[in-house]
Amino acid sequence: xxxxxxxxxxxxxxxxxxxxxxxxxxxxxxxxxxxxxxxxxxxxxxxxxxxxxxxxxxxxxxxxxxxxxxxxxxxxxxxxxxxxxxxxxxxxxxxxxxxxxxxxxxxxxxxxxx
Amino acid sequence: xxxxxxxxxxxxxxxxxxxxxxxxxxxxxxxxxxxxxxxxxxxxxxxxxxxxxxxxxxxxxxxxxxxxxxxxxxxxxxxxxxxxxxxxxxxxxxxxxxxxxxxxxxxxx
Numbered sequence: 001x002x003x004x005x006x007x008x009x010x011x012x013x014x015x016x017x018x019x020x021x022x023x024x025x026x027x028x029x030x031x032x033x034x035x036x037x038x039x040x041x042x043x044x045x046x047x048x049x050x051x052x053x054x055x056x057x058x059x060x061x062x063x064x065x066x067x068x069x070x071x072x073x074x075x076x077x078x079x080x081x082x083x084x085x086x087x088x089x090x091x092x093x094x095x096x097x098x099x100x101x102x103x104x105x106x107x108x109x110x111x112x113x114x
Numbered sequence: 115x116x117x118x119x120x121x122x123x124x125x126x127x128x129x130x131x132x133x134x135x136x137x138x139x140x141x142x143x144x145x146x147x148x149x150x151x152x153x154x155x156x157x158x159x160x161x162x163x164x165x166x167x168x169x170x171x172x173x174x175x176x177x178x179x180x181x182x183x184x185x186x187x188x189x190x191x192x193x194x195x196x197x198x199x200x201x202x203x204x205x206x207x208x209x210x211x212x213x214x215x216x217x218x219x220x221x222x223x
Contacts, residue, residue, distance in 0.1 A: 043213040044213075045210060045212070048209055048210065091157050093157070095209060100146060100163050101145070101146050101163070101205045101208075102148070103209075105150075105158045106157050108156070
């Protein structure tokens, strides 16, 4: 299996621009998670989906952030408008219903907002 | 509030020098305690899940243990390739994991 796939791997944008991060979970996994990692705050859960339905979005910092999962093999995290404080590494992870609560992470997208 | 604290923040070992990393937790109704390894520029890699006090799991030079208040990741005779950041996380039920801030391990020749 290819594992969790994220794109792009690096994104540099200017403040105010829209940013879209993409994720393809492992085939057969029915839960998908978006995390943000910074030196100051560590790894934080932003939102997660079960069977394509958002379950908990309490970690989404503000209305500028939105996430969708239109089907079982694709999800997006959008930031509009972006701000310098959004600079971080964003990870997508997925898990299988019969594998306990183990989550498998993608390689991440490093976002820099200038 | 449920939380997890990892110590030390950073640890430097000589090759072959065994040690332990600590993960202290206060969780009402722990359903799982997880250990992950993260290399620079990569996503966390799953290592172990522990479900109940007294449980132990091993993988190569790593052994994870769990008590009612904390978990330890024991590293026996480490090698330079064991250098990484080790993260612990917990769930009180459901799919949501809460991560600690990690221990950055450096193993030197």
